[in-house]
Amino acid sequence: MDVMGSFGTSARWLLVAVLAMSCSTAQPDGLDEVNEQVANGRRGDRATTSIARVQSVFPEIPSWQHAVVEQTRPFPFLAGEDPNSSVSVGTTSDGTLINGRWIAPSPTVEILPLQFTRDLAYGTDELVAALRSAAAHVAEKTPGSILYLGNVAQRWGGDIQWSVSHNNGRDADLAFYSRDPFGWQRRPPNLLHYGQNLRSVEFSGFYRFDAALNADLAQGLFNHTGSQIQYMFMARYLELAVVDVLRQRGVEREELIKIQEVLYEPRGSAIHDDHLHIRIYCTADDLCGGCENTGSIRPWVDEFASAKAACVERFADIVQDDVDPVQRAHAVSRLGLVGATAKRSVVIAAASDSDPGVRLAAVAVLGQLRDSESTRALIAREPLEADAAVKCALVDALGGTRGRPTADHLGAMLAREDGTMCGAGLPLKAKVAQAATNLESTGIVPALIAVLDDVQIGAAAAEALQMLTNHQEAIDWSQPTAGTDAKTQWEAWYKRNKKKTREVWLAAGFREVGYSVASLQKQSVPGLLDAILGPKHCSVNAQRALMKISGEDPASLDWSPEDAAWYWTRFFKKNQSKYGLDLSHRPERPVSATPSDAPEPDSQ
Structure with missing residues (x-):
């Protein structure tokens, strides 16, 4: 027996274990105590299928943070409905969450340290129930098992910077169940990537993907009766390991086929080798509150x-x-x-x-x-x-x-005398000018130019003109002659360009700022992607042009320019052959830069 070799292997894993515990830099106070318990408190026969339970220590939760608080996002509840019930509104990418339920740590469910500090452990009542039920299912089969949560959602939903989805409380990121080299489950310091050898990329493979426990998790989520699972995303090779376990257990063929339909590696996004991303369908109550299912609707799903x-x-x-x-x-x-x-x-x-x-x-x-x-x-x-x-x-x-009738009516309102004041002392006509920024009809342009010298609404009219024409005049609105100067310059511009189409205006406006956009056709997609990170009027018009080219209508105008650029770049990279493009060298997360110092397309 090679005693020294055996000792060397044990010492190596001891060192890796120490590193794994010490490299979690975002742990709340008290988690060092957990690590000490993990290192020193687990004893027993490693051959057993049970996992030692170690008490978790989380920082004290402020009394205001997770108590029942007054609703901060209004929702039109009706008589007979519970005003404290959760509601998933809209889609997972642009929706909101009403009365999100906090997933409090329990003997079978805990929150990873970094994600705990983000305060993103909220979901609908049904999602929370599904997670608890699935975790209990795993723990029933293997006592002491703990499901560790990553990002779920904010209490009131909306965008989170780590994902395009997770907006309305029906998505959750779950850490994979894993074991250390000694056979014990250990809380990972974060969501860890697993390679095709089923060992963690981080910490020299110290963490091992537990196919059996993750199979229990997948089965528990799928069979939970309080909700319907839509997606379970994980890398293909991890999915194969899980399905192999289910097949060896003799899971009924029909159930296995259905699980495989929802458990897979997603296309056009990250492969999900570091977490299981799950999503549930809208419930009947959520549908009545405005919840929208997007993506695949399985044949066995009740759409209510x-x-x-x-x-x-x-x-x-x-x-x-x-x-x-x-x-x-x-x-x-x-x-x-x-x-x-x-x-x-x-x-x-x-x-x-x-x-x-x-x-x-x-x-x-x-x-x-x-x-x-x-x-x-x-x-x-x-x-x-x-x-x-x-x-x-x-x-x-x-x-x-939008549309010509709207443009004509708003133009008439600009010409009409009306003393109505809107919120914050804003004149109604300024509100009309603001509304014109959303139009795509050129008919209102003369009416906007006519009011540029009105001190109350001139700046708002200029902004609307920028959005409609994609052209910008250099006006210092702090100067007393700004309105008359703007009117003179815009009248001259319109005289030169009024016979051109709006598409020509838009393309010329992109080139004025320095973007390579010959027309609003598919060959100009690279330049339009660049323009998303440009001035506001260029960013909005570029996204609208990309919507028309693609036929897609995401809520990207409500996102940050960086998130919008990421979404559209990823979309066209995924579909580049369809549009005859070569975006293979373009990063999905574009570097924010002005045209003057932006890298050339070939070097991106």
């Missing part, structure tokens, strides 16, 4: 179509019959959240309700619908509206509808 239809009918009845104006307003908003175009006539009628709160909700929903009938209803209502708040909201709604 009848439940959603019943909600739509209930909302419409409340709008038409309820004596409480708050309930009517909330019901109108709910029709908007569920996208109930079939009840458009009900919403149009609500725009003339006797209560301004109901009218406010109705004009917002009509603006969201963005169809010609809703636009005509908004245009017809505007001259009749006497309430200032509703009138200002109506202008905002029109700004989201």
